[in-house]
Amino acid sequence: MRRALALAAMGPAYGPNPRVGCVLLDPGGRMVAEGFHRGAGTPHAEAAALAAARASGVDPRGTTAVVTLEPCAHQGRTGPCADALIEAGVAIVHVAVADPNPVATGGADRLRAAGIEVTTGTLAGEGEELLRPWLHAVRTGRPYVTLKLATSLDGRVAAADGTSRWITGPQARAHAHTVRAQVDAIAVGSGTALTDDPSLTARTVDGGLFEHQPLRVVLGRRAVPDDARLRGPGGPLLQLPEHDLDAALRQLAEREVRHLLVEGGPTLATALLAADAVDELHAYVAPVLLGAGATAVGDLGVTTIGEAARFATHDMTRLGDDVLLVARRARSEGAAPHAHTQPALAQPAQTGRPSRHTKEEI
Structure with missing residues (x-):
């Protein structure tokens, strides 16, 4: 999982999609392929790892997939990652963080329904840290x-x-x-x-x-x-x-x-x-x-x-x-800002002259 997290960190921190990494292991526990998401419109990490395995002549059937985020279960620019893992014959999937996105969640259940063993929470803290801004945005709507x-x-x-x-x-x-x-x-x-x-x-x-x-x-x-x-x-x-x-x-x-x-x-x-x-x-x-x-x-x-x-x-x-x-x-991810939100441009009380400093160059 630490290798999968390192792969995920290679993807862009910006953009609407999360950074995700995937490692495939053979039944003996040896790594046979890996992949990560390179940005919107590109193959997801699981699809990239499966493609890498096939390109190197490795049949992914019976392998274990180690993924930093729960495989998606929806059709976007690319197909559902859960379906790709099922069709490839992957036997076990280990996940760090469950997907909170209501559009994409459900991948773990779909995998289990297909007879694939799924565990979640592997290095969950490290996974949450990597995905902090994305998870916050999905969970809070801001x-x-x-x-x-x-x-x-x-x-x-x-x-x-x-x-x-x-x-x-x-x-x-x-x-x-x-x-x-x-x-x-x-x-x-x-x-x-x-x-x-x-x-x-x-x-x-x-x-x-x-x-x-x-x-x-x-x-x-x-x-x-x-x-x-x-x-x-x-x-x-x-x-x-x-x-x-x-x-x-x-x-x-x-x-x-x-x-x-x-x-x-x-x-x-x-x-x-x-x-x-x-x-x-x-x-x-x-x-x-x-x-x-x-x-x-x-x-x-x-x-x-x-x-x-x-x-x-x-x-x-x-x-x-x-x-x-x-x-x-120091507040929970799901907590909303105070109800007494002030106008964004209300002039605060200041001493001295107004600043001309906007951090343009810092």
Whole structure:
């Protein structure tokens, strides 16, 4: 299963489909073929592994399939994986994670009905971690939201005069672009779009564009100018004139956005945090002290320490002189954001001048 998980991780993190890996073992336990899903419209992992076995002259009849996600039972761009395993004569199937997608689930039952031995939950924790954004989106009906912040040690995103380039260093900025290249969409507020004129592209170290460019989303009613960089090379542009965060997130989910990266300024960050709509924080912190200037987050309505929005540290990485802290919201996957969702573009209370910093380059 660990090999199957490693294979799955080779597939694209973005896109509507999950990353899945499959390993075929002969009756003696030797690996005879493997496969992984390479993206929408390509063969699923099970079909890829079966094809690899046949291409190498191996009859898959009687083999054991080790799969990271329950084989699907529906007809999409490709046929049901459960049927492919049945027709191939596979004898045993081990699964890490059950498929929560109501459209695709039922593969394990179909396999059992055909007389195939099926076990589920093998390295389930590792499988859940690999599929975290996709599973969250399928289970909740809204994208997995990652909020990116880039601040000084004292929590500032810009100096008193509004300047912010560069708080963080080149390694942190390069890392942020690799994250952009792995998500489905990047969002900013319309105020940020107008003030900073960001391009919101995923760029390589030499300034070129990654092959995958995420959907560029602007939240708010102010129009994006015709000559804005958001209309230039990069991913498609979508403007959502929604002031209801929950409605905006559900609209993105309907467009099959599984993972949303938010890079807007303090207004949007504050609204998302106040609505308990942030699943993961990427906080790039530079060893810089400004003492004044715009803060990363505005008033969250917290009046006592017991009301603080708390996250659990998942990982810490040094990037040159800077540090990236990855933290996750401490709530169950199925929990919905608070009912008192604030308007996405409500102006938070701030001290100092408004920030011109939208994390365009971090």
